[in-house]
Amino acid sequence: MRKLTSKSSLLTYIVIIIIAFFYSRDSLVTTSVAGSALLFGLPLAMAAMVGILSERTGVVNIGIEGTLLFSAFLGFFIGALSKNLIFGILGALIGGMMMTLLLALLAVNWKMDQIIAGTIINILAAGLTSFFYKQGYALPSILPRWEVPFLSKIPFIGPVFFTHGPLTYIGLILIIALWVGLFHTVWGLRSRAVGEHPSSADSAGVSVVRLRYINLAIAGAFGGLTGAYLTLELVGSFDRGFSAGKGFTALALMIFGRWNPIGALGAAIFFGTAQAVANQLMITGVVNIPQPFINMLPYILTIVVLAISAGKVRPPAAAGAPYEKEKS
Amino acid sequence: MSALLEISNLTKAFPGVVANNNISLHVNAGEILGLLGENGAGKSTLVKAVFGLLTPDTGVILIDGQAIEYGDTLGVISRGVGMVHQHFQLVPVMTVAENIVLGDEPKKFGLIDRKSAKAEVLRLSEKYGLEVDPDARIEDLPVGMQQRVEILKALRKDVRLLILDEPTAVLTPQETDELLDVMKNLASQGVGIILITHKLREVMAVADRVVVLRNGNVVGSASPRDTDEAGLAQMMVGRSVVLEVLKSKAKPKDVVLSIRSLEVLDDRKMPAVKGIDLEVRSGEILGIAGVEGNGQRELVEAIAGMRNRVGGQVLVDGKPTKNLHPRSVRSAGISHIPEDREKHGLVATYSIADNLVLNQFNQPPFAKGWIRDLEKVDEIAKELVEKFDVRTPSYANLANSLSGGNKQKVVVARELSQTLQVLIAAQPTRGVDVGSIEFIHNQLISARDNGAAVLLVSAELDEILSLSDRVAVIYGGKIVAIIDAEGADRNYIGRLMAGLKA
Structure with a gap:
């Protein structure tokens, strides 16, 4: 553990030095690139939390994509029809939880193969959201930006971290809270025990089924928040296939971040940075990369990242296995 | 004074088999009771009933003279019963301290209080003379040490009756000896112990009394002072066994x-x-x-x-x-009886018959070219199951339906079925178990001859x-x-x- 910490603090220093270097060259562009890196990365990070919460308690969740799609859909249309963004956010949260609780029903109660259960979620969400999709609706506005007093005035850090919409702040805080929760609370210890070796938890009086339900519900809320962020804060509209593979990218980030919220956040910001830098290079005309290639970037990075981490990381041991109490 | 644990006339039947038939026994405080029997004799069923993991059909279980409620594990635990399962209930990636406090964790400001968890583990380990490193991760520990953690976990709740289900099955001889010492030490502190095993040497070494089960019945009880291993083996198997x-x-x-x-x-x-x-x-x-x-x-x-x-x-x-x-x-x-039969010896989800020909399934007479000859496979399966006394209703059943001893017989049967x-x-x-050990030993000798x-x-x-x-x-x-x-x-x-x- 200590080894890991020194490695990651080294990484942090390197990142700070790189940022400082570019900032000294061109403060404006560096700040804007860093800001958009966060904007691109955050939804991926939040989506990765859905996977982390599920798998840490032993349920493989490849249905993140469907969870995002359905919650964004519900968030957008409830927000547009009620002309109220708060209702939109609530709708997205409910949408996300509907999807993960369906996964819980399939995987925990009915002990269905979890890959198939996740696929069902994805197909269901894609089907529902395109069947009920109607053109011509619009949100009254998007969520307003809120500049945090004082903090937003700090050079570089202020504009990058403290000039966003409310869901960005909430998302960042919740990711850190999830890390604390998983590794430093009773809930986290029990959750991880359930994900690694459920019968130990059971014999210690921890209800495996109950905890899996609770955590999938929380995971759904994370998914709903991501959907709300995408549609109500970042983009302001909804389209068929709106999630565009972010749920699958999030799965890769979860693996790359070793099922650790902070790790996944770091990985997501790395992804966001790559995208932001590529965009910047194109805008300034430094390089002339055709747009489709820029659009490909997240997917190519996903493949690269998975290839790098394949075989080196270990998922929670009980992920994917329905829990059976010992017979007789 | 009433006994610590008293079981009277306990019967438990599963579909097709009476696992416990009218069993009565008792354990006193500070006493080690050896519960001896072959695989499938009903030892585990009996202690599971005591521990509230299953409900007997008839009979009474008393702790300190008071009946327990069946199926109420937490209630049984709260009355001072601890159990060390044959398969460890430990989370491999977590530390010793985390495993011991899991389920009843010390808290501070809503977070886990790792410091007092550690202190508690050290206190426990000192009290019972079981040394462990609270910060070590379970997966890094040798099996004997893991078992120690399991015992400490059971002892945490002021245990007065400790049930050990085949605790030495996975231990090295040294670790076994250490465990036997630990048991004697615990007993001298007034803990009553039930030791389930089929190893005669261990019962002879530590038990104050031995109760032998066979086919769900108590077939005898003895004091190790008045009997010897051969006598116990005979009780256990029901015939005389050549040790x-x-x-x-x-x-x-x-x-x-x-x-x-x-x-x-x-x-x-x-x-x-x-x-x-x-x-x-x-x-x-x-x-x-x-x-x-x-x-x-x-x-x-x-x-x-x-x-x-x-x-x-x-x-x-x-x-x-x-x-x-x-x-x-x-x-x-070169034929090979692997050490880990579950991992290298058998394909758990194949039938017993298929497992018996794993080493020659693609050779005549079990295959003609690319096509398997399943009749020939059935023939040899029938023959080997009989010859090696594999206890199963049918050789068409899956290998993982067998008990450990019978799985081993399948592996041995397969490896010895060819000219070696x-x-x-x-x-x-x-x-x-003892009866099968004798059989496997004889097979090895005859292979040699x-x-x-x-x-x-x-x-x-x-x-x-x-x-x-x-x-x-x-x-x-x-x-x-x-x-x-x-x-x-x-x-x-x-x-x-x-x-x-x-």
């Missing part, structure tokens, strides 16, 4: 298996076998004696072609066998000494001595195994 292996003198012929300066790495890529030379002759059993973890596993796997030989050769009849190619090693004449040149037998009787060269690896020194014709002692990945088994001095070998220059 000593009877064998004629070996008539070794030519060298069949030769191992030349073999070098092998372990899972962490550290040298485990450091240049071993061995020769095994046709018609003899060479036993490898050693404390587990001294390179035996790596040696066996390298011979079988399952682990990379980084140096040296394995020859059969003077011809080198292929590295990392188990099938060609097999066709060169070389047999590598690793822990051939681990987790197998039919001209096989047998290499036997076992953690049980008694097994090595009684079966082998010659004994090679392994220590630190090297063979430190080869001696004749006849008249060998147990203590001398023990010292060699411990790495002492005898």
Whole structure:
């Protein structure tokens, strides 16, 4: 553990030095690139939390994509029809939880193969959201930006971290809270025990089924928040296939971040940075990369990242296995 | 004064089998009760009923004279009963302290109070004289240490009755001895203990009383002072059992298996076998004696072609066998009873019949070209199941429906069903009950007498000494001595195994 910490603090220093270097060259562009890196990365990070919460308690969740799609859909249309963004956010949260609780029903109660259960979620969400999709609706506005007093005035850090919409702040805080929760609370210890070796938890009086339900519900809320962020804060509209593979990218980030919220956040910001830098290079005309290639970037990075981490990381041991109490 | 635990007239039937038939017994505080019986005799069912894990059909269970409520595990725990399961209930990636406090964690400001968890573990470990490192991760600990954690976990709630379900099945002889000492120590502090086992030596060593179960009935009880191992074995199996292996003198012929300066790495890529030379002759059993973890596993796997030989050769009849190619090693004449039958010995989700022909399913008469001849497979399965006394309703059942001892019989049956040149037998009787041990031993002897060269690896020194014709002692990945088994001095070998220059 200590080894890991020194490695990651080294990484942090390197990142700070790189940022400082570019900032000294061109403060404006560096700040804007860093800001958009966060904007691109955050939804991926939040989506990765859905996977982390599920798998840490032993349920493989490849249905993140469907969870995002359905919650964004519900968030957008409830927000547009009620002309109220708060209702939109609530709708997205409910949408996300509907999807993960369906996964819980399939995987925990009915002990269905979890890959198939996740696929069902994805197909269901894609089907529902395109069947009920109607053109011509619009949100009254998007969520307003809120500049945090004082903090937003700090050079570089202020504009990058403290000039966003409310869901960005909430998302960042919740990711850190999830890390604390998983590794430093009773809930986290029990959750991880359930994900690694459920019968130990059971014999210690921890209800495996109950905890899996609770955590999938929380995971759904994370998914709903991501959907709300995408549609109500970042983009302001909804389209068929709106999630565009972010749920699958999030799965890769979860693996790359070793099922650790902070790790996944770091990985997501790395992804966001790559995208932001590529965009910047194109805008300034430094390089002339055709747009489709820029659009490909997240997917190519996903493949690269998975290839790098394949075989080196270990998922929670009980992920994917329905829990059976010992017979007789 | 009433007994700590009193069971009267307990009966529990499962569909098709009466697991416990009208059983009565008691345990007093500070007493060690040995519960002895073959696999499937009903020992586990009985203690599961006590621990509230299942509900008996009839009968009464009293703790301190008060009846327990069936199926209420938490209630039973709160009345001072602890159980150490045969399969450890520990989370491998978590620390010792985390595992011990799981389910009832000390808290501070809503977070886990790791400091007081650690302190509690240290206090427990001091109180009972069971040393552990609270910060160590379970997966990094040897099995014996893991079991210690499991015992501490059970003792945490002021346990007065401790149930140990086959606690020594996975332990090395040294770890077993330590555990037996721990049990005596606990008993002297007033803890009542039920020790479930089928190993006679252990009951003889620690039990104050022994109750023997057979087919769900109490067939006898005795004090170890008034009986001996043979007497207990007879009660257990229901017939007289020969504990000593009877064998004629070996008539070794030519060298069949030769191992030349073999070098092998372990899972962490550290040298485990450091240049071993061995020769095994046709018609003899060479036993490898050693404390587990001294390179035996790596040696066996390298011979079988399952682990990379980084140096040296394995020859059969003077011809080198292929590295990392188990099938060609097999066709060169080496049969292998693997140490881990679940992982390397059987395909759990195949039928017993298919498992019995795994080594020759693609050869005549079990296959014609690409097509399997299932009738022939059924024929031999029927024959082997009968001959090796595999207890199963049908050979068409899945292998994982069998008990551990019967699984082992399937592996042994398969490996001995062909005419043998070389047999590598690793822990051939681990987790197998007395009656079956006798049978497997006789099979190994008769393989020898039919001209096989047998290499036997076992953690049980008694097994090595009684079966082998010659004994090679392994220590630190090297063979430190080869001696004749006849008249060998147990203590001398023990010292060699411990790495002492005898």
